[in-house]
Amino acid sequence: MKRWQPVSVLSDIRRGEVAGVRIGGREVVLWREDAPTPTLHAWEDRCPHRGMRLSFGFVRDDALGCLYHGWQFGGTARCRLIPAHPQVRVPASIHVHAYGVREHAGLAWVSMDGAEDFPAGGTGPDNVLPVRTLHVKASVGPLRHAAGIAPDAGIAWHGPVGLAVHEPVAGQAMLHVVRVADADGPSSPALSRWAEQLRDAVESGAGIAPVMNGLIAGEMA
Numbered sequence: 001m002k003r004w005q006p007v008s009v010l011s012d013i014r015r016g017e018v019a020g021v022r023i024g025g026r027e028v029v030l031w032r033e034d035a036p037t038p039t040l041h042a043w044e045d046r047c048p049h050r051g052m053r054l055s056f057g058f059v060r061d062d063a064l065g066c067l068y069h070g071w072q073f074g075g076t077a078r079c080r081l082i083p084a085h086p087q088v089r090v091p092a093s094i095h096v097h098a099y100g101v102r103e104h105a106g107l108a109w110v111s112m113d114g115a116e117d118f119p120a121g122g123t124g125p126d127n128v129l130p131v132r133t134l135h136v137k138a139s140v141g142p143l144r145h146a147a148g149i150a151p152d153a154g155i156a157w158h159g160p161v162g163l164a165v166h167e168p169v170a171g172q173a174m175l176h177v178v179r180v181a182d183a184d185g186p187s188s189p190a191l192s193r194w195a196e197q198l199r200d201a202v203e204s205g206a207g208i209a210p211v212m213n214g215l216i217a218g219e220m221a
């Protein structure tokens with residue numbers, strides 16, 4: 001099934017920044033241009049020259065530069081400069097494989113299989129702040145169930161708090177937490193601590209219900 005996956009909170013990919021993520025065992029580089037209104041990109045995390053991870057690279061003049069030999073790739077994913085041969089007109093065939101990417105609900109959403117309909121699982125609130133992303137040593141199934149995410153949805157809302165999950169590799173999960181700005185409810189630091197409690201409960205196999213009830217009731221440290 002084609003789908004959009006929530007893969008990172010947006011606060012982890014600010015203007016001019018680069019981040020590597022795993023999605024279903026595949027390496028993906030997220031990077032944001034350094035222009036005043038910078039576009040977010042999601043590409044295969046592999047340089048077409050000699051395979052260096054592009055997530056080790058750098059952003060300059062709205063292009064992602066590879067750390068190894070400095071080849072630069074613009075927003076179209078095509079190579080636009082080979083520094084060792086600056087006079088060479090780079091063939092269009094030299095490009096990185098690009099994926100679909102959207103920004104929604106404080107999260108970066110990636111489609112690796114050509115999904116077009118967006119957003120996944122409904123619209124949700126507009127004014128949303130990222131809180132944090134946590135690694136959870138558990139399969140996505142139990143975590144999605146614990147977070148109340150419906151099978152065909154990408155995110156679950158519990159009042160002003162949004163919970164999303166994606167699978168970096170089989171048997172592991174990433175939990176993404178966001179909240180509606182200016183809404184009554186827990187602060188970002190309190191939500192961050194609560195998310196750690198949920199992670200610990202899922203990893204230990206302890207009862208999840210008390211942790212989720214604490215979120216729903218707003219009873220958290």
Ligand code: FES
Pocket residue numbers: 047048049050051052066067068069070071
């Ligand atoms: S491996 Fe990327 S420029 Fe050479």
